[in-house]
Amino acid sequence: MFSNKYILLYAAATVVLVAFALTLVAVQLKPYQEKNIRIEKIQNILASVNITSSKKDAEELYKKYITKTIVINSEGKEIDSIDAFKIDLAVELKKPIEKRLLPIFICTQDNGEKNYSVPLRGKGLWGPIWGYISFKNDFNTISGAIFDHKSETPGLGAEINTQKFQKQFFQKNIFDNKGNFVSVKALKNMSIKDSHTVDAISGGTITSNGLNQMLFDCLKMYEKYFKQKAK
Amino acid sequence: MNQEKRESLFSKKYLKLLKKPLNLNNPISVQVLGICSALAVTVQMKPAIVMALSVTVVTGFSCLIISSIRNTIAPNIRIIVQLMVVAALVIIVDQILKAFVYDVSKKLSVYVGLIITNCIILGRVEAFAMGNKPWASFIDGIGNGFGYGLVLIIVSFFRELLGSGKILGHQVIPKALYNAGYINNGLMILPPMALIIIGVIIWIQRSKNPELIDKG
Numbered sequence: 001m002f003s004n005k006y007i008l009l010y011a012a013a014t015v016v017l018v019a020f021a022l023t024l025v026a027v028q029l030k031p032y033q034e035k036n037i038r039i040e041k042i043q044n045i046l047a048s049v050n051i052t053s054s055k056k057d058a059e060e061l062y063k064k065y066i067t068k069t070i071v072i073n074s075e076g077k078e079i080d081s082i083d084a085f086k087i088d089l090a091v092e093l094k095k096p097i098e099k100r101l102l103p104i105f106i107c108t109q110d111n112g113e114k115n116y117s118v119p120l121r122g123k124g125l126w127g128p129i130w131g132y133i134s135f136k137n138d139f140n141t142i143s144g145a146i147f148d149h150k151s152e153t154p155g156l157g158a159e160i161n162t163q164k165f166q167k168q169f170f171q172k173n174i175f176d177n178k179g180n181f182v183s184v185k186a187l188k189n190m191s192i193k194d195s196h197t198v199d200a201i202s203g204g205t206i207t208s209n210g211l212n213q214m215l216f217d218c219l220k221m222y223e224k225y226f227k228q229k230a231k
Numbered sequence: 232m233n234q235e236k237r238e239s240l241f242s243k244k245y246l247k248l249l250k251k252p253l254n255l256n257n258p259i260s261v262q263v264l265g266i267c268s269a270l271a272v273t274v275q276m277k278p279a280i281v282m283a284l285s286v287t288v289v290t291g292f293s294c295l296i297i298s299s300i301r302n303t304i305a306p307n308i309r310i311i312v313q314l315m316v317v318a319a320l321v322i323i324v325d326q327i328l329k330a331f332v333y334d335v336s337k338k339l340s341v342y343v344g345l346i347i348t349n350c351i352i353l354g355r356v357e358a359f360a361m362g363n364k365p366w367a368s369f370i371d372g373i374g375n376g377f378g379y380g381l382v383l384i385i386v387s388f389f390r391e392l393l394g395s396g397k398i399l400g401h402q403v404i405p406k407a408l409y410n411a412g413y414i415n416n417g418l419m420i421l422p423p424m425a426l427i428i429i430g431v432i433i434w435i436q437r438s439k440n441p442e443l444i445d446k447g
Contacts, residue, residue, distance in 0.1 A: 002305035011308055018319045025323050032330035040333070151340070155417045 041085070047146040048132035049107040049115040068106040074098060076224035089121045089130070089218075102221055107134070115143045118222055122214025125206040127151040129160065129214060133169070139226035142184065145169040147211065157207030168198035174219055174226075181223045183216040248370045252378035254440070259382040260433045261443060264350040268342050269383055270425040276399045278338045279387035283380025285324045285343060287373055290352050293317045294360040294372030301361050313356045314347070321346045351375055386428045394419030 002010075042058045045066065053061045069084035074097050084103035092100045105117040117134035131147035145166050152158040159165055172184045173195045186200035186208040200208035258264045265286075272282045296316050297304075304312050325343045328336035336343065346352070355375050360368035391397055393416045396404035404413065418424050437443045 002307075007305045007308055010303065010305065011311070014312060014315060018315055022319055022322055025326050029326045029330040033326070033333075036329070036333035155420055 044132050044146055044148070045105050045117055046107075048117045048134045048144050049105075049109070050134075050144045051107070065107045065109070066105050067108040070104050070106070072102050072104065072222070072225050074100055074102065074221050074224070076222075076228050089119045090128070093121060097221070100221065102225075104222075104225075105132075113137070117144075118218070120147075120214050120218045122210055122217065124149050124152045124160075124210045125157050125204075126153070129207070129210055131214075133215070133219075135174075135226075139230040140173050140175045142169050142172045142174070149207070152207050153204070155203075156201065157204035159201045159204060160207060160211060165198075165201060172196060172198065175230075179227070181220065183212070183219055185212045185215075245367065245370045248367060249374040249377070252371075252374040253381055254378075254436070255443065257378045257382065257436070258351040258354075258375050259379055259429065260436050262351075262354070264354060265379055266426075266429070268345060268349060269379075269386065269429065270422040272339055272342050273383055273387035273390055273425050274394065274420050275338070275391045275397075276384065276387045278335050279383045280380075281328065281332060281335045282339055282342065283376070283383045285328065286346055286349065286351070286379050287376025289317065289320045289324055289346055290355055290372040290376040290379075291369055292372070293320055293352055293356055294368040295365050296320075297356050298360040298363060298365040298368035304361075309361065310353075310357075313353065317352055317356065318347050351379055382429065382432060385432060386425055389428055390419045390424060394424075 039055055039058050042062045043053050043055075046053045046058065046061055049065065051061055051065055071079045071082045071084045071087065073079060079101065082101060084105065087101050087103045089103075092102070103119060107115045107117060109115065114137045115134045116137070116139065117132050119130070119132055121128065121130040123129065127150035129147060129149040129152065131145060133145040134143045135141060136143050147160040147166060149158060149160060152160065169184060174181065174183050176182045176196070182196050185197050187197045188200050188202075188205070188208075252258060256262065259266065259269055268282065268286075273279045293313070293316050297313055300312075321344065324346070325336070328339070328343060352372075355368075355372055359371045363371070388398070391399075392403065396402060396409075396415050
């Protein structure tokens with residue numbers, strides 16, 4: 001039989017051994033994992049300004065096209081000395097609105113046109129949804145949008161990450177004729193066809209509503225800055 | 232009888248350990264273990280294959296490790312030690328997936344972590360590895376992993392083919408068929424369909440192997 005002392009020592013030794021092995025693995029693999037997350041973010045930003053990239057050329061294309069990044073606060077003031085790329089919107093959204101840091105990624109296309117891409121984050125039906133949306137230099141017309149989700153229903157809400165849905169946002173406006181912020185909404189059966197609505201996904205009503213809320217809330221934070229710049 | 236010959240590493244006995252879980256003692260269709268993850272990760276073939284490999288590696292090595300230290304484990308803490316080994320291996324697998332096949336690891340999401348609770352592993356460790364030699368246990372673990380993986384791959388093949396018209400992400404159902412009015416079956420990508428396919432597999436398997444049919 002095993003004595004109590006043996007059992008305690010045995011348990012302690014195994015724990016230490018396993019902890020050591022896991023730490024070793026985690027430390028060794030961390031650079032690779034961080035690179036993956038970075039590349040994914042880059043690919044999303046590039047996709048929102050309509051540049052397709054592969055895992056290999058993402059870094060290169062990012063350097064080439066994203067010519068400037070800025071960080072602003074909700075008052076629309078630019079804040080220096082913070083790397084826009086390192087800002088995690090999920091963290092920022094937990095802060096009170098006046099303390100939030102909001103990144104903008106400025107892309108210069110081959111023809112010299114500038115697009116301004118901003119991150120989005122909100123709630124879907126089952127979990128978080130997020131994306132990037134980019135604007136032309138009138139800070140009103142959408143030039144591209146990309147959405148993704150953690151666990152929306154396949155075939156229904158999960159369709160927000162398809163090109164078919166995302167393409168609808170192209171050329172839509174977030175300000176109305178009088179210059180008031182109205183955002184863009186995905187609506188059922190498209191009863192109102194104007195430049196602020198797109199066709200929602202049938203069967204994905206709650207995801208669509210979450211998406212509308214996300215667009216409204218996130219873009220609202222940029223409203224002041226966009227208005228200043230558009231003048 | 233002291234000339235106990237060393238058995239070759241792939242003797243009949245070991246091959247049987249490897250083959251039995253593929254059919255007659257399949258963890259999913261006969262032992263009915265590990266159904267939960269089989270429903271969740273079989274929408275597409277690629278994640279299913281990665282999951283199958285992960286489970287095989289974890290079962291194989293946890294059986295090997297537990298079996299090699301089985302005589303030192305005090306019976307009253309054996310489950311704790313078993314779980315610790317399994318959990319450590321699963322975390323290592325998860326970290327490796329995150330580092331090298333990031334997109335697949337995102338699709339598998341929590342199910343990699345849930346390998347720890349996969350009954351197949353603890354079942355094999357407790358029932359086999361605690362009482363057998365390391366090599367036999369390793370083969371048994373790998374065999375059960377394959378048995379699990381086999382079902383996963385069959386299920387995901389049908390679900391991806393009929394649900395999205397693709398195999399391993401390549402379109403196989405021609406455009407002409409869609410133009411002629413064919414539509415992907417949306418039900419295929421929802422979990423209930425996995426259960427139905429597993430049911431069909433069990434049905435076919437039992438009709439071919441009458442010894443599996445419960446008497447009563």
